[in-house]
Amino acid sequence: MKSAIPTLFAAATLLVAFHLFSGRTAAEETNVASIRFADHHFTPQTLTVTAGEPLAVKVINSSNETIEFESFKLNREVAMTPGETITVRLPPLRPGTYDFYDDFHQDVPEGSIIAK
Amino acid sequence: MKKRLHLIVFGAVLLIPYLRPGRAMAQVDPWEFEVYPYATESRGTIELETDNAVVANGHSKGGEGTAAGTFRSQGMWYNQYELTYGLTDRIEASAYLLMASPSGHGYWYAGSEYRLRGRLFDPETLPIDLGWYAELEWHHTPQFDDADIELELRPILEKDIGRFSFIANPIFEKVLKGVGVHEGFEFGYSTGAYYRWMRYLSPGVEFYGGAGLIDDTDPLDQQQHYIFPVIWGELPHGVEYNLGPGFGLTRGSDHVIMKFNLGLERFVGAIFGPSPESGWFL
Numbered sequence: 001m002k003s004a005i006p007t008l009f010a011a012a013t014l015l016v017a018f019h020l021f022s023g024r025t026a027a028e029e030t031n032v033a034s035i036r037f038a039d040h041h042f043t044p045q046t047l048t049v050t051a052g053e054p055l056a057v058k059v060i061n062s063s064n065e066t067i068e069f070e071s072f073k074l075n076r077e078v079a080m081t082p083g084e085t086i087t088v089r090l091p092p093l094r095p096g097t098y099d100f101y102d103d104f105h106q107d108v109p110e111g112s113i114i115a116k
Numbered sequence: 117m118k119k120r121l122h123l124i125v126f127g128a129v130l131l132i133p134y135l136r137p138g139r140a141m142a143q144v145d146p147w148e149f150e151v152y153p154y155a156t157e158s159r160g161t162i163e164l165e166t167d168n169a170v171v172a173n174g175h176s177k178g179g180e181g182t183a184a185g186t187f188r189s190q191g192m193w194y195n196q197y198e199l200t201y202g203l204t205d206r207i208e209a210s211a212y213l214l215m216a217s218p219s220g221h222g223y224w225y226a227g228s229e230y231r232l233r234g235r236l237f238d239p240e241t242l243p244i245d246l247g248w249y250a251e252l253e254w255h256h257t258p259q260f261d262d263a264d265i266e267l268e269l270r271p272i273l274e275k276d277i278g279r280f281s282f283i284a285n286p287i288f289e290k291v292l293k294g295v296g297v298h299e300g301f302e303f304g305y306s307t308g309a310y311y312r313w314m315r316y317l318s319p320g321v322e323f324y325g326g327a328g329l330i331d332d333t334d335p336l337d338q339q340q341h342y343i344f345p346v347i348w349g350e351l352p353h354g355v356e357y358n359l360g361p362g363f364g365l366t367r368g369s370d371h372v373i374m375k376f377n378l379g380l381e382r383f384v385g386a387i388f389g390p391s392p393e394s395g396w397f398l
Contacts, residue, residue, distance in 0.1 A: 054240070066160070066383050068158060068161070068383070072312055072315040072350075073279060073312055075155075075276050075281060075312065076239070077155060077158060078158055078205070079158030079159055079160055079161050079202070079383055079386075081160070081386065081390075084390060086390075086393075087238075087393055088239075089238055089239055089240040089241070090240065091240055091276070094278060099315075103354065104383055106352070106353075106354075
């Protein structure tokens, strides 16, 4: 039996491709903020950012331990070796509070990004 | 006249093996009721995962429902162990051990699988986050699958909107050795929508299915399609879980399947250095 599924899938793929190549990348027009990890805690513990604008958070691991910078609400998870710096790109955030923590060390105090 | 009738009956008997449907289509992998996200395992991190599915209400003959071999699906426990290592910030490697316990027939080795999976670019670089998945499946276990070696390819598409994630894995599978080697690619899918409610407990809904060969799909009632309402999250000590009941949506599907997946990750040390931020593949 011939089914419409492959045709529908091809159409969906074309739509996605069109969206990909016609869309503005979210990396453009991005605000940058920084979080540093040292002495077993994040600084600042609370990061206030502007809601509704794309954001890049630079995370610096200044400690001598490997951490996993993770945010459940923001769906981000990155392991970082000592001395490593990463950039976490985020879409425009709705006003609210978003968690972040070190998933490798449950005793590290949780931080938060507040979008206003 | 009687001799001619005998010839017709003899000819029909010879044709029977060729009249049966092709191989039991395996685009629905019952060992792996899992939707793969865009994110890969962090570099240097290892994850041990066990994926389990028990067919609570299935089919009574082999080759039907999720059973692609000679054992029946009713009462089958599909039990998979998966070891994943984050090679780079964008690529992970996995090895799988497939086991099964057909109802009343003990505990069996059912195959092994080897896979590479990656993400393209960094999150939020493209309007939809894209990834890729390439897997070699090694069976040689006709009790569970009549194909010996298979190749499975999946593009991975993910879009996060607020606290919702929408993920699609279209599946393209080709038999490289065994029954079905001369046929083309089969098409299946695993896809899901998830809401990040609480770190420890969140809801989602997943869909799995297979349509048969791309250029000659099975009749709809012979295809398998499932819906799984799931709960998922991370328990203390970093134990991640995803579980829920699955309901077959067609006659060819098993009727009820319970799945429960558990995973635990630990950092063991990276082989490679950080991936370049401007990179898109490695």
